[in-house]
Amino acid sequence: MNNSNKVTQTAHKHSQMLENSLLLKKNGRGTLLIAFSSFDLYRRENGKFDYYSFSRREDIDILLVRDLNNTWYFYPGYNISDDKDHECLLSEIINISSQYQRVICVGSSMGGFAAIYFGQKISNCTILSFSPQVNIDIEYLNRHGDMRQRAEISIVNDRMRNKKQLNILNIDNPHENKFFVYFGKNDVIDSKFAAEMACNKTFTVSRLPYVNHGLIHVIHASNTLNELMESLIIENKLIDIEKNIRDFQKNINHDLYLLMPIEYDPHHCKLTFTLHVDFANESFWIYGGDISIAILVYNENIGRHVYHESFRVSKSSIKCSTLTHRIELDFSNVEHGFCSCEICLYRGNLKTLDIGCPAVYFQFEKTNRIEPVSIIRSNEKHAKDMSKKELFFIQ
Secondary structure, eight states, rough: OHHHHHHHHHHHHHHHHHHEEEEOOOSSEEEEEEEEOOOOOTTTHOOOOOTTGGGGOOOEEEEEEOTTSSSTTTSSSTTTTTTTTHHHHHHHHHHTTTSSSEEEEETTHHHHHHHHHHHHTTTTTTEEESSSSSOOOHHHHHHHTTTTTHHEEEEEEHOOOOOGGGBBOOOOEEEOEEEEEETTTTTTHHHHHHHHHHSSSTTTEEEEEOOOHHHHHHHHHHTHHHHHHHHHIIIIIOOOHHHHHHHHHHOOOEEEEEEEEEEEEETTEEEEEEEEEEOOTHHHTTTOOOEEEEEEETTTTEEEEEEOOOOOOOOOSSSSEEEEEEEEEETSSOOOOEEEEEEEEETEEGGGGGTTOOOOEEEEESSSSSSOEEEEOOOGEEOOOOOGOOEBBOO
């Protein structure tokens, strides 16, 4: 293959990467909103762009950005080892941005990292970043006990030559842009990130009560993100979002209880128990959307969904603000060893754990031993009748 064919193939490959990563909607406006998608394990299958609803706006132009490989936008192409894809993506975003008088970058988690990383290189840019990772260097994450998305982050670390790029605290900010960063106080690891970022005068850091790493879901569900964008786009100022979140939390607050005893069928590897929910008020149902119960089992730091059920409810069908539901779990596909089980509630797409409504946890051991060896443990303040603890094992 001659050099001209190689150049043509490379250009075509980069063109495909840009087509897969970017979605631009032009309305002929002077302001561009760049929205970076967050980590999504099924991004390649579902093909979604986060913040797609903003594309309906006609008062600004919209550039949606996604990384199908979940590599923090360092290796966004199909060939995950190609360093040039990142440079090509960065160059294209800067080129598009240069056509606008004003740019706003927004993103959460991995997308929040990208909003800061790319936003620093764009002139006249305001950056809104929600729950970003500050540094995705493996050694740094180990010190902070952050095991989230470790497989994908390891791929980036193994291929990255310039490790300085993994730490957004190293940004130069040559255009003297404004960075507004939001963290949830309820997340222990994000609180550490917030403390480090607050020491850097480049960033204006806000730590919001009641919420954790899923802060962006709360902001979406409470309509705060729309109000925030409206204020920034039209009036060029930010609103105080803490009050919105506080009011929203009052309407969806609840207590979740795991009722004892738990019944275990060793022959079919199934657990049966009753879950009870006391809602703070009936407006939980009125606020919109279905509710669902989701159960996740962690085994050796690997999470597996074992249960999900939705309930379609309406104001007229609710007689009281409680829910009691019988649940049967099948653990036959769970690996042997110690496991932690998390039970939480969703209101629409919002995980209520993200807004400070506690989940319920219990632990068990899956083993081949004949004798019962494990005990269910649940949050004492969120478990009823704990005197009836049940011994069980999973064969």
